Amino acid sequence: MSSSQVGDRPSTAAEREGRVLDRIDEFRKRRPRLLESVVTLAHGAGGKSSAALVDSVFVESFRNPELEQLGDAAVLPLPSGERLAFSTDSYVVQPLRFPGGSIGNLAVHGTVNDLAVSGARPQWLSAAFVIEEGFEISALREIVADMRDSGQAAGIEIVTGDTKVVGKGAADGMYICTAGVGVIPAGRALSPDRVQPGDHVVVSGTIGEHGMAVMLARGELAIEADIASDTAPVNSLVEALLEAAPSTRWMRDATRGGVGTVCNELAQVSGLAVILDEQSLPVQPQVLGACDMLGIDPLYVANEGKFIAIVPSAESGAAIDALRGQPGGAQAAVIGEVMAEPEGIVALRTAFGGSRIVDMLVGDPLPRIC
């Protein structure tokens, strides 16, 4: 695991703070560097290596203000003054079908959610398929039906697409790439720059189901557990939250790399600290059990229907009430707070009173989960 164990036993606040401060230089706000000469699975895992690849290869070459925001979606200003959000993701999950959903559901939810947490109302999706020769048409129809159902549930339309076919052995059955466009209502301005010390960290529900469901569905682990992916659209939850907590600062869906990675990205970009409270983290017992057996921290496990929102403390009660009143939001919780220091750091107050640094994900403990 990539988190540094600072202390799991009770200790004084001063001791804990000392231990955390000792590690600041190590983890201080700086983007990782690309050291490898070939692409590795870790470069696709959403953690430290991914960030290094994106910074060093893509942002470096394409340079423009929209891309450099590195948000879930780019904001496109139109001549009329309207603002659109625009986002894309490829889906390469294995297996294609898992408890709770399929690559088709993911391909819609993932892009819808990227738009929603950018403050946009998702409206239109494109869908591009790369299909392996010999793939069953009946299986394709089922995946397409999942996309249709997910699209209807999210209130979006799939308006344009593309199909490519590659030879046997390539594409693991199929890959799907979706892009989405949404309209950002006037007055919405979500940005990590708006986050302030004292703000609360809100999660929209239990964490870690998606990644664990996919891992177990591969059947390579000698673990059986009743875990279903949480794959779902979050746009209704986001609308409810923004209505109840209009000063919400920033949101992000906690997909690859999980809640730990999202909080690290916020800490790095804002230069603030994010202090999470282990006892407040909503995790299903069976997810916690499977994570324990595999030595995986649920903070790094991907979700596909959960997001993190940074909300001023005065509005966090209303935010939680609003989320809990929506389907999929019953387990919403305040899981931590933003502090001024230690700058650029994410730490977890453990159930035993200790604290540990939650670093960015290193390596790829859960490959190909979306």
Place this chain on the structure above:
Amino acid sequence: MSSSQVGDRPSTAAEREGRVLDRIDEFRKRRPRLLESVVTLAHGAGGKSSAALVDSVFVESFRNPELEQLGDAAVLPLPSGERLAFSTDSYVVQPLRFPGGSIGNLAVHGTVNDLAVSGARPQWLSAAFVIEEGFEISALREIVADMRDSGQAAGIEIVTGDTKVVGKGAADGMYICTAGVGVIPAGRALSPDRVQPGDHVVVSGTIGEHGMAVMLARGELAIEADIASDTAPVNSLVEALLEAAPSTRWMRDATRGGVGTVCNELAQVSGLAVILDEQSLPVQPQVLGACDMLGIDPLYVANEGKFIAIVPSAESGAAIDALRGQPGGAQAAVIGEVMAEPEGIVALRTAFGGSRIVDMLVGDPLPRIC
């Protein structure tokens, strides 16, 4: 080849018409049906099988007015009254680099061109990468640099993206999926419904280079020829044409399936006939030679920097002059005309005075060319 040889020797107009009419029932406006139970390479070739798959699986399931237009891009109406074009394509070309370009150039040009021929001014692109584990970072940097250069030449910005990594043996090195958004200027209304008998068929330049360049680059054929892909953005050509020929009815870029497939799609959708003139088709001699040796009709070979425009005859002279005045448009030509009958049919008047039906592409003579 999929074209039916009706006659290559001189014959009277009545004889020719009789032969064409005999085949109308066979080819009359009807969309092909999906007969296979598994996906084949032909389903990705852009011809008859692709149309069957798209109709039977995707359109059938996703049903909405934008998608059913089956245009190169969907038109998105915004609350402000502005209209956007939105398009996507995946790129799976093999090899990744070929004379005249790379998968990076294609991934930008292909989506830019889909937007441009829809009447939009391309502005923003997303780029999603699926990369095989072990791919050289240096090769990735070169492809990304090609994307940057193509983006600059086309005047667009790559504003959002995604990276996934898959295991060794998958993804043939890399696949790229781009989506694009452009703004459609007020008053532009390009549609196959506007096409009328008597309109001229304009091509923006020589045909067949891209497909043949990629085929030869694979080194599997005992043919050497100096053929480079035509991969290029066409948005400046489109703007010049629309300024010179403001009543232009409809446009499409002639990618997978080539000019023959584009004309068939027009004939089927409009219920009109498209009569092409073999002697007017601009084809480089080395492309014609390679096609002859391989028994491939250049009408079905993919282009990545050429488009077809249907222009009222009164404006076609101005259209050609405007295209020829632009970089990449020197070989623009009128290559045929639209007629009322035979309904739904594309025919080619051969150099010898005969004529033959140009059917939709069947099978995939040139797999993985984009």
